[in-house]
Amino acid sequence: MISILRSIWLVFLHALHRRVTVQYPEQAIRRPPRFRGRIILSRDPDGGERCVACYLCAAACPVDCIALQAAQDEHGRRYPAFFRINFSRCIFCGFCEDACPTYAIQLTPDFEMSEARRQEMVYEKEDLTISGPGKYPGYNFYRVAGLAIAGKGKGQAENEQPPSDPKTLLP
Amino acid sequence: METVFYISAAIAVLSTLMVVTRRNAVHALLYLIVSLLAVAVILFVLGGPMVAVLEVIVYAGAIMVLFVFVIIVLNIGHEAVRQERQWLRPGNWIGPALLTGVLAAELVYILAGRAAGVASGEQVSPAALGASLFGPYVLGVEMASLLLLAALVGAYHLGRRTTTRQEQGSDGIDKR
Amino acid sequence: MSPTAVYLVTIFGLLIAVFTLSAGLIWYERRLLALFQDRYGPNRVGPFGLLQSVADIVKIFFKEDWVPPFADKPVFVIAPAVIIVATLMSFGVVAFAPGVMVSDLNVGLLFFLAMSSMGAYGVALAGWSSNNKYSLLGGLRAAAQVISYEVFMGLSLMGVVMMAGSFNLVRIVQAQERMWFFLPQLVGMAVFMVAGFAETFRIPFDLPEAENELVAGFHTEYSGMKFAFFFLGEYIGISLVSAMLVILFFGGWLGPVLPPLAWFFIKTFIFISFFILVRGSLPRPRFDQLMAYGWKVMLPLSLANLVVTAGILLWRRS
Numbered sequence: 001m002i003s004i005l006r007s008i009w010l011v012f013l014h015a016l017h018r019r020v021t022v023q024y025p026e027q028a029i030r031r032p033p034r035f036r037g038r039i040i041l042s043r044d045p046d047g048g049e050r051c052v053a054c055y056l057c058a059a060a061c062p063v064d065c066i067a068l069q070a071a072q073d074e075h076g077r078r079y080p081a082f083f084r085i086n087f088s089r090c091i092f093c094g095f096c097e098d099a100c101p102t103y104a105i106q107l108t109p110d111f112e113m114s115e116a117r118r119q120e121m122v123y124e125k126e127d128l129t130i131s132g133p134g135k136y137p138g139y140n141f142y143r144v145a146g147l148a149i150a151g152k153g154k155g156q157a158e159n160e161q162p163p164s165d166p167k168t169l170l171p
Numbered sequence: 172m173e174t175v176f177y178i179s180a181a182i183a184v185l186s187t188l189m190v191v192t193r194r195n196a197v198h199a200l201l202y203l204i205v206s207l208l209a210v211a212v213i214l215f216v217l218g219g220p221m222v223a224v225l226e227v228i229v230y231a232g233a234i235m236v237l238f239v240f241v242i243i244v245l246n247i248g249h250e251a252v253r254q255e256r257q258w259l260r261p262g263n264w265i266g267p268a269l270l271t272g273v274l275a276a277e278l279v280y281i282l283a284g285r286a287a288g289v290a291s292g293e294q295v296s297p298a299a300l301g302a303s304l305f306g307p308y309v310l311g312v313e314m315a316s317l318l319l320l321a322a323l324v325g326a327y328h329l330g331r332r333t334t335t336r337q338e339q340g341s342d343g344i345d346k347r
Numbered sequence: 348m349s350p351t352a353v354y355l356v357t358i359f360g361l362l363i364a365v366f367t368l369s370a371g372l373i374w375y376e377r378r379l380l381a382l383f384q385d386r387y388g389p390n391r392v393g394p395f396g397l398l399q400s401v402a403d404i405v406k407i408f409f410k411e412d413w414v415p416p417f418a419d420k421p422v423f424v425i426a427p428a429v430i431i432v433a434t435l436m437s438f439g440v441v442a443f444a445p446g447v448m449v450s451d452l453n454v455g456l457l458f459f460l461a462m463s464s465m466g467a468y469g470v471a472l473a474g475w476s477s478n479n480k481y482s483l484l485g486g487l488r489a490a491a492q493v494i495s496y497e498v499f500m501g502l503s504l505m506g507v508v509m510m511a512g513s514f515n516l517v518r519i520v521q522a523q524e525r526m527w528f529f530l531p532q533l534v535g536m537a538v539f540m541v542a543g544f545a546e547t548f549r550i551p552f553d554l555p556e557a558e559n560e561l562v563a564g565f566h567t568e569y570s571g572m573k574f575a576f577f578f579l580g581e582y583i584g585i586s587l588v589s590a591m592l593v594i595l596f597f598g599g600w601l602g603p604v605l606p607p608l609a610w611f612f613i614k615t616f617i618f619i620s621f622f623i624l625v626r627g628s629l630p631r632p633r634f635d636q637l638m639a640y641g642w643k644v645m646l647p648l649s650l651a652n653l654v655v656t657a658g659i660l661l662w663r664r665s
Contacts, residue, residue, distance in 0.1 A: 020386070220454045231465065236464070243475050
């Protein structure tokens, strides 16, 4: 009897508590910086594409929602001829971001991407590519990686050591 | 007031007829409830609101709910409807109906000879009803209560559990 | 205006008020439950979500009104109407304020009891006519529960009747001018409240519809407007029991400063809110617990209350 009255009283006290509901469309939802939302393709600080079309993201994707085609420009640099993510299949696991060697593919905290037609959930390269470097400002893959490109030999970038010769045993 | 009386009297007679002729037990019960309600209205018109309301509480509200309860538990299906149809053949009911008809005719003959005393309009208050129940009619009330007590004890005896005490303890009934 | 016109205006005003209030109670209950559960509840349709009930009613109007082929059609159709009619009839004797009532019946209290016991038919017959095992169980539970609880619902009120010396609701309110009856009749009030929960099938005692064991109990097969009738009937029942609590134990329209009608509605709303609070806080007992509680606790309690009240009244008179 007392316990029944006590539980009624305790529930009544909840009328004075703060409400936990977030009034979503009017009130912004706080998302942590590592929230896994809409996927983007980022660019170098110079403005060039970061993606080198290595297919690692497509291989890592557990639901096979990433499709791309590698191509090479006149300097021998690889880039994706097309890059397509089917967001109606994507599960936002973030494996592609982990797999990417050049920080090109990144997950952002944006999640408001509902569409009326399912076809519109397929994002092409123009939809995915953003103008900036995303979460890693100042990082430029070709400036730190041991590859020869136009205007830079192997091991000539800053913070980069000359490549070791695999054919010799000397250090 | 008199028209109300005649209308509800007609409803009572009609619905009672329907009670007898329905094949589905629940439908018959529903007509019986309507009949009881009509009788309650008659009592109300005749100046006994207390009796009318008590009729609704006790008969229509409690006893008939029990009837409905029992019929639901009995789970009467199409089989019973078929059986009922057999029972309602003219050969079965024409004899009793004729005899009842004679009785009804006698009743009408006796009542027709007297002055109509319908709808006095005088209301019997609950206090007057109580005073007469516990005054001149106290013996009848006590006898009725004794009878009901006997019925209660009898029902308890018949419905007593035959399980042992141990089983009763483990069946999860509230042990407060 | 002629007396007949006044009478008709009262009746229709009451009908409209009861129906709109009951529909509004759906919104009110959802908002209040949300408040107790640290949520917001419906707040999108109109200001504060007030038009939620209107939206619900529009939706339910356009739903298919389906009668299952295996149901007993006439009874299936009558059952929801019985509930609404029985509860609305009781409002006929409710004394809102001096002069504001449909019928000043001198056995008003008994009339209320009679009509509340008629409400059981709606539920029991709905359960039976649906021809569905879960509905049937719900109907059975409803019948057993109503019979058991209406016994001491009546008995618990007899203390009030003895103190007021009348079954007339206006007289009962007038007798409370010096002291509201909930003080001397605390036990009676508690018993009546519990019985009121059981008679309206509200949540601690909503075993007839027990959604986690019986799908939806007696209204499993109902849809559209018929379902809305059951829903509305429940809320009309809540308002009715709250109004009766106010009249019988909390002085009806009596109160300082404000007009009588305002007092009546304020008090009634407090009890409606209490009903909702209890819904938000108590779990449902097992059916045998419900029966044991009724017959072994509530009935002796109300009988003891009756005897003690009668004894004190006789002692004070002599």
